[in-house]
Amino acid sequence: MSKLASEHGMLKSTVPVKPRSFEALGLSKSLVVALNSMAIRRPSQIQIACIPQILKGRDCIGGARTGSGKTIAFAAPILEKLSEDPFGVFALVLTPTRELALQISEQFAALGASMNLKQAVIVGGMDMVTQGLALQKRPHVVVATPGRLADHISSSGEEAIAGLRRIKFLVLDEADRLLTPGFAEDLEVCMGVMTKAKNRQTLLFSATVSQSVMQLKESSENDIFIHEVGSNSISIPDTLGQTYLFIPTHVREAYLVSLLTLPLNEKKSAIVFVNRATTAEVLKQVLRIMDVRVTSLHSQLSQRERMDSLGRFRAEAARVLVATDVASRGLDIPVVQMVVNFDIPADPDDYIHRVGRTARAGRAGESISFVTEHDIVRIKAIEERVGKVMTKYEHVTESMVIRHSLQQTSNAKREALMDWERENSGSSRRKRKIEQRR
Template identity: 35%
Template structure:
């Protein structure tokens, strides 16, 4: 179905047109009309089906229709992990590019300054708040958050949140919210506990069941298990292979994108970073250069995994393992398009092994682990079901310093670059 048939706001259609995205996925086709019609919804949707855009597009549509004075803390999205909260926020950035809708990710793990920043943003009242349960509970204890105008509550990956023991936190958060609201529950599975939760917090919900999408057959999927300080040397070695003419490297944050670009250019490799600090005209020019094969290596975050429609990409490298299998499917889907073949390589450090194991489990594929060149030193064992640490490895004599991403949270003040919906 064409997005124009879903009666979305013209500003959202304008953004979708700008990135050349026309057709909705099945869950978007079924969910968007129900959400616009203010129905509560239970959606059983595996990762890789386009579920995030399925709830963001109609919510953004409804927010844009509201008078400015009715938009204070309009939507609360609860996600199980920091990584997923950040990914959803990046989706809001892209989809809301022409709308002026604001959002803030709220999650733990930062320093005191991060907590204060999130607290102030929550009190100021962004249109959309994407939060992990634990950090949101901490912020709600300040009693300065006004949810009186909240219209939408969205629980993403509800089964995972219950597995992680967040049921009590979720119910406590809901006690702060107005009873008159629209509630959307998205879950990969529907165990009895999810049904019980749905009966407590939803009102006469509609239901949707969508199967998982999997990577294209033509993608040669590979992985390397290694330490952080081995990533950059291995990346450099992979990029020197002249058989790859068009390459995308995915990193976890714009800070990582900038640092990878700087390090690659230092050693003479042609590479350019695509990130939100670039002006819109610069981003468009860079994308046009990449499409015209004038830029061989493009480095970016998940924003470009949904915002690029280019055939002929030979290689996709996940420098940082995506936290959500859905993002993995979208990232590697940039290659092997229109019936072509392509290669997708993921670099897995010790702390990301469980993430990668979830990816393998959900796509039903045991991805081959390639041997790291011996000159890079010893590598960790791939044992994702064991508890792992960051596994810091001593410097090799005469070697480079470890390359680490900074991963600092954004302090958003307005619309960010557009991105392609899932």
């Protein structure tokens, strides 16, 4: 991270954000046709602001709420430039999660369908040898998580990484997350093989432009364009209702069952966010026992399991997704109508990313946060960050929970914990860890 910070600064600029056509932004007819085929006909504010500046050769920092079209804001100008001078590894996109990498790859594939675009997705949970061979073929676009790409740089040999030395575009998607200490070491390894900053364009995009992103303005030889839509208080869409339930810790599962099975909610798709993978698995089993169509998504699942789980939820085969913050950033799941914070995140920005899974692209949505006696400080920090006080959720009451779900959910939780302990004991746990590494 320190190397990246030393390479970049920024020059603040503003542009008009009146609705215009993609042609007026400088995109070719073939890309406009591809966008139309994706049902994208009018550019969003971040696309209007950033696409022309990127086409002019400027570095870019783009901040806008979730669902605003940030991926197209960097993918479209990259493919426009690629069509002018196609060669080797033209662009590298780094992103914090496997799921987001796969989603970005899908959008590049759709947008570049008429260009014979070659790309590679380099993420954990997949075969290293196959990925190394894919890198040797010098795809136009590489979409990767920093950890897995750093593994290839360290172990796959010069043939696999040579193409990275001449890239024209480096994209950090969900940049605020990538510029945290947890990614610093791997990011340094990735940066070490790339062309110097002055010889490439660097594009940083995120729903929340954190201090670590803004600190990149310290020193730079490059002309960096910044576009940040609004202030902290409007990082949350106006169409999102933010509510809370103040409840004791030990009965949260019963309140969740009552919430999800209310007549007004029983058909709604929902993501239930938790802070730990163990909680996600136990809660999934509790809801399954209580006849809720549910699946889970977290880092302890194999890549195939993660893809299958996300696919089931997108196809509405599962109505509820219990997930850690693996699912909080960037994933485009249009059917989400409700977000439940079963656990309150420590970082207010994580809350913004979580609730951003609903109320996307102008649609209505709601979030309900389960607040215990231990969460008061976190809730106050969240309310200060988003500039709005949560209101009480009135449709679930203590008497309702006691009458309809408390005893049954307690029994289901006991059964789920016993099942989890059996599955995670001894040889079963070792076998699963081996499968996850393959």
